[in-house]
Amino acid sequence: MTTPSVDRLPAGPASSRTTPPPGAAVPEEAGPDPRLTDGVLAGYAGCFGCGEESPHGLRLRRTGHADGVVRAEYVVQRAHQGAPGLAHGGVLATAMDEMLGWAAWLLGRRYVTGRLETDFLRPVPVGATLHLRAWCRGVDGRKAYLEGEGRVGAPDGPPAVRAAGLFVEVPREHFTKERMN
Numbered sequence: 193m194t195t196p197s198v199d200r201l202p203a204g205p206a207s208s209r210t211t212p213p214p215g216a217a218v219p220e221e222a223g224p225d226p227r228l229t230d231g232v233l234a235g236y237a238g239c240f241g242c243g244e245e246s247p248h249g250l251r252l253r254r255t256g257h258a259d260g261v262v263r264a265e266y267v268v269q270r271a272h273q274g275a276p277g278l279a280h281g282g283v284l285a286t287a288m289d290e291m292l293g294w295a296a297w298l299l300g301r302r303y304v305t306g307r308l309e310t311d312f313l314r315p316v317p318v319g320a321t322l323h324l325r326a327w328c329r330g331v332d333g334r335k336a337y338l339e340g341e342g343r344v345g346a347p348d349g350p351p352a353v354r355a356a357g358l359f360v361e362v363p364r365e366h367f368t369k370e371r372m373n
């Protein structure tokens with residue numbers, strides 16, 4: 193069991209559907225299983241969140257993981273605007289989805305987002321670097337409960353976004369059977 197050493201924001205966005213039930217353990221971080229990172233799944237270059245081949249994608253850059261917490265940086269691009277000069281909320285939610293997904297996959301199993309809840313705490317300007325981190329709060333059968341946050345300008349900068357999510361473990365076929373190409 194690991195307990196992420198995270199300086200958590202006071203009130204999270206979690207509803208009952210993204211809160212682990214009592215007794216749900218936080219597993220040891222397994223590290224991404226090489227069998228999961230086969231180019232089709234984790235690390236996919238076409239991924240809108242992290243892929244280098246996605247022209248207007250977020251291109252999240254992972255900066256490390258330790259003690260069950262995964263960290264990344266995201267620089268807000270002009271293509272990510274909602275209001276002029278400010279990041280679109282849906283784009284920020286995407287960044288959090290990606291982060292929570294990474295934290296889930298570090299458990300060594302394949303997960304997809306079932307539910308994502310997001311709080312937007314302050315606007316994030318184009319050109320700003322968002323320092324992101326995410327961690328697991330517990331696993332209950334196929335369900336993993338993740339949490340994360342993004343801070344502007346520095347890892348201890350002002351919080352701009354936070355999220356809680358319920359991820360569901362799926363078999364490999366999930367990613368192949370309904371693919372269009």
Ligand SMILES: CCCCCCCC(=O)SCCNC(=O)CCNC(=O)[C@H](O)C(C)(C)COP(=O)(O)OP(=O)(O)OC[C@H]1O[C@@H](n2cnc3c(N)ncnc32)[C@H](O)[C@@H]1OP(=O)(O)O
Binds near residue numbers: 209
């Ligand atoms: C490295 C990779 C990074 C990836 C980062 C990006 C992650 C993503 O964005 S993934 C893409 C977005 N997500 C998707 O496309 C998922 C689409 N949905 C699905 O495929 C299915 O609905 C799926 C797999 C989530 C669940 O379906 P299924 O496998 O039939 O499981 P199901 O029996 O319905 O649910 C399993 C459990 O999860 C719970 N659950 C499922 N969905 C939700 C939900 N939205 N809210 C709360 N609980 C839920 C169920 O209640 C059930 O709980 P219990 O076991 O206690 O009864």
